Each structure stands twice: as C-alpha cells, then as structure tokens.
Amino acid sequence: SSNSGDEGVCLSTNDFTPKEDACWTTKPIRTITPEELSVEAFYQNYTTEPLIIKGLATKWEATKWTFSSLREKCKETFIMTLGYTRDHWGSLGSEEWLDMDGFTRYMEGGYNHQRDWQERRYGFDYNLLDRCPSLSRDFKIPKYFSHCVLQKGEREDAASELNNIRYFWPTMMAGPPSTRSEVHYDDDGLPFWMALLSGRKVFRVLTPKNNPSLIHHPSHPNENEENEQDQERRGWPGLSGDMISSIIPRAFHHASESYGFEIFRPEGYIEEYPELCDLVTHEGILEAGDVIYIPNSSPHGAVNLEATIAITANYASPLDEVQMQYYKLLCEDMPDRGLCLKLSERPSYSSFREMDYFEYAGYTLERWCHDRLQAYTNAYEQEQLDDDLRGKANALSSFCRDQGVDIDDVMPSS
Numbered sequence: 001s002s003n004s005g006d007e008g009v010c011l012s013t014n015d016f017t018p019k020e021d022a023c024w025t026t027k028p029i030r031t032i033t034p035e036e037l038s039v040e041a042f043y044q045n046y047t048t049e050p051l052i053i054k055g056l057a058t059k060w061e062a063t064k065w066t067f068s069s070l071r072e073k074c075k076e077t078f079i080m081t082l083g084y085t086r087d088h089w090g091s092l093g094s095e096e097w098l099d100m101d102g103f104t105r106y107m108e109g110g111y112n113h114q115r116d117w118q119e120r121r122y123g124f125d126y127n128l129l130d131r132c133p134s135l136s137r138d139f140k141i142p143k144y145f146s147h148c149v150l151q152k153g154e155r156e157d158a159a160s161e162l163n164n165i166r167y168f169w170p171t172m173m174a175g176p177p178s179t180r181s182e183v184h185y186d187d188d189g190l191p192f193w194m195a196l197l198s199g200r201k202v203f204r205v206l207t208p209k210n211n212p213s214l215i216h217h218p219s220h221p222n223e224n225e226e227n228e229q230d231q232e233r234r235g236w237p238g239l240s241g242d243m244i245s246s247i248i249p250r251a252f253h254h255a256s257e258s259y260g261f262e263i264f265r266p267e268g269y270i271e272e273y274p275e276l277c278d279l280v281t282h283e284g285i286l287e288a289g290d291v292i293y294i295p296n297s298s299p300h301g302a303v304n305l306e307a308t309i310a311i312t313a314n315y316a317s318p319l320d321e322v323q324m325q326y327y328k329l330l331c332e333d334m335p336d337r338g339l340c341l342k343l344s345e346r347p348s349y350s351s352f353r354e355m356d357y358f359e360y361a362g363y364t365l366e367r368w369c370h371d372r373l374q375a376y377t378n379a380y381e382q383e384q385l386d387d388d389l390r391g392k393a394n395a396l397s398s399f400c401r402d403q404g405v406d407i408d409d410v411m412p413s414s
Contacts, residue, residue, distance in 0.1 A: 197308075
C-alpha cells in the first residue's frame with residue numbers, strides 16, 4: 001500500500017508520515033534558480049533557512065554517473081555502508097564495508113529482496129579524493145560555498161592527514177529507496193550543501209530561527225534555581241536522555257547527536273513529546289541536478305525516494321557570523337590552529353566563484369599529487385601502509401599519471 005503527500009510523493013507504508021498527518025507546521029523549502037541567486041543575495045537573505053537551488057549541477061559530468069560507471073572507475077575500492085539503527089547518530093549504524101563491485105550491483109536492484117526498508121544499506125561518506133580521485137574532475141564546488149576556512153585555513157597539513165575526512169569534502173552518498181538519515185545535526189553544527197546527481201530525495205529541516213525551543217543554553221554554575229528550572233524546559237532530549245542543542249554561541253560543548261524522536265515517523269512520539277506539535281518543519285524534494293543548502297545549527301533528516309547518488313560537503317564560510325563566532329571561541333583554547341589565523345578574513349563577494357576541488361582546497365593538482373603521495377611514502381617507511389592505504393596510494397598515483405603529473409620521485413614502494 002502507499003500514502004501520497006500533496007506533492008505526489010509515494011512511499012510504502014511506514015516510510016514516513018505524509019505532511020498532512022503531522023501535527024506540526026510544515027513550510028515548503030524555498031526554491032530558486034542559479035540565475036536568480038547572486039552570492040551577495042545568498043549571504044544577505046538566504047542563510048538562515050534551507051534553500052534548494054534548482055538545476056545548479058545539471059551541467060556537471062557527475063550527473064552522468066551510473067552504478068555501472070562507478071563500478072568500472074572505482075572497482076578496486078571499498079565504500080562504508082550503514083543500516084538503520086535507532087540508537088545511533090542519524091539512526092545510522094551497523095557499519096559494514098563493501099567493495100564497489102558488490103555495492104553497485106546491490107544498488108542496481110540487489111536490495112529488492114529486502115522488503116523491509118530497515119534492512120537496506122546506505123553508502124555513506126565515500127571519500128572521492130582518496131578512493132576514486134578520477135571522479136574529482138566531474139564536479140565543481142558551487143560558487144556560494146567556495147570559501148571555507150576549514151579547507152583553506154589548514155591546508156598546510158592536509159596531505160599528511162591520511163584519515164581526516166574534513167579535508168576531503170565533498171564525499172559521495174548513495175542509497176536505495178527508503179534508506180534515510182533520521183533527525184540529527186552535523187559536527188560542530190556546520191552547514192552543508194548536497195548536490196543530487198540521480199534519483200529523488202526528501203528533506204525535513206528544523207531551523208533555530210523557526211524553532212527557538214531547539215536552542216539550549218547550558219546553565220552557568222552560579223545561576224539560581226529558577227533559571228536552572230527554566231533551562232530544563234529548553235532544548236530537546238537526545239538518545240542518551242541529555243539535553244542537546246544546535247550550535248549556538250556558548251552552547252558548544254555538546255557532541256553531535258540524534259534527537260529522541262524521528263522526524264519521518266513523529267506519530268509515535270507525540271504522547272511523550274507533545275511539544276513536537278509546536279515545531280515548524282521545512283520540507284522539500286531534491287531532484288537530480290538540484291543543490292540543497294542546510295543552515296548551521298539545523299537538525300535535519302532525509303529519505304531517498306529512489307536509488308540516489310549525491311555528493312555533499314560541510315563547510316564554514318567566513319561570512320557566516322554564527323559559525324565564525326563558534327570558531328572564535330574554539331580558537332581561544334587552540335590559537336595555533338591554522339583556521340584561527342583566517343577568521344578575520346572577509347572575502348569579497350566577487351571572489352566567490354565556481355571552482356574545481358583542488359582550487360577550492362588551496363592546492364594545485366601537481367602539489368596535491370606530490371604532497372599526498374609523499375605522505376603515503378612516509379607511512380610506508382614507518383610500516384603504517386596497510387592494504388587500505390596502499391589501495392588509495394595506487395588509485396592516486398594512477399590518477400596523477402593520467403593527468404600528466406610526474407610522480408616518480410614520490411611514489412611509495414609497493
């Protein structure tokens with residue numbers, strides 16, 4: 001059986017509650033075309049609520065990716081898959097690594113025998129730059145997100161950080177119909193963008209602007225009992241039972257965590273949390289070629305309506321005042337971090353432009369190839385080059401040679 005929402009979305013029973021059945025207020029996610037949206041307008045008018053930029057990625061070569069082409073280009077690599085696990089971040093757990101051959105065949109219909117969507121596997125945070133670097137030439141960093149203090153602020157050490165995923169955003173996500181991430185917010189409350197390359201995906205987003213009850217300011221030890229009682233009424237309980245918040249200044253010590261309800265199946269939580277009905281939820285459908293922006297501090301969840309392929313990246317714009325306030329506080333304790341030296345920089349709107357990955361990261365391709373392969377060589381010499389790192393080194397060396405980069409002086413021994 002199926003339920004139809006008022007936008008014509010059909011999902012099998014129990015996939016998620018159609019919006020007319022939810023007691024909260026639903027607002028459509030605003031949509032806009034790239035032609036209508038300048039960088040200046042984006043940062044002045046659109047950063048506090050989710051936004052779908054229609055068709056922004058349609059000209060990318062990445063929109064031609066298929067599971068067959070990924071199998072051919074990335075066949076010797078592995079992708080982490082996650083399954084629905086209620087007591088984990090985003091309700092995603094039970095980590096299992098699959099080789100790309102097996103995963104892509106699964107995505108081509110191998111999931112059909114799993115009638116219960118909760119059994120299905122979601123390919124998560126596939127590191128394109130390390131595992132299949134040839135794909136890096138197929139997409140761009142949209143101009144709105146092309147300045148990131150996490151990328152340009154700490155690049156001096158990036159090549160030696162062999163396992164730090166922050167240096168390799170965007171990553172690839174791929175999942176069969178009905179796989180999802182339940183309501184959560186991202187590390188450091190960071191905003192993110194996602195380009196959907198194939199399929200359809202529905203998002204639900206809660207913003208602090210529209211949901212002040214999500215904001216939880218920890219009590220100061222000297223506050224009186226009345227304030228402490230008031231504090232107990234702010235914020236939302238997480239899976240551990242502790243109050244959690246979005247990343248609002250002075251509420252930074254909370255780890256990323258999932259909330260104690262499900263944004264796609266809220267009906268089972270109304271009795272315990274009647275204040276769910278006071279929420280304002282933004283909802284929208286992302287189609288192939290679209291890019292979605294999710295603001296910082298905004299809990300969100302997404303369901304794949306069809307088999308999807310997407311790339312996604314968190315980022316920290318120097319024009320995002322809330323996020324920069326967070327890092328300023330962080331830098332009081334760690335002033336030597338590379339990004340701390342960049343916080344005062346305010347790039348001009350005209351300097352935002354569409355970039356390839358290497359320009360975005362502050363690298364030339366040649367320097368990336370040399371620095372990264374040198375890191376693999378160092379790992380080899382220290383007997384730390386395991387099979388996984390060796391596979392990444394081989395993939396990168398092949399890519400760099402294909403791009404005409406001379407790497408003979410830095411190629412690690414096999």
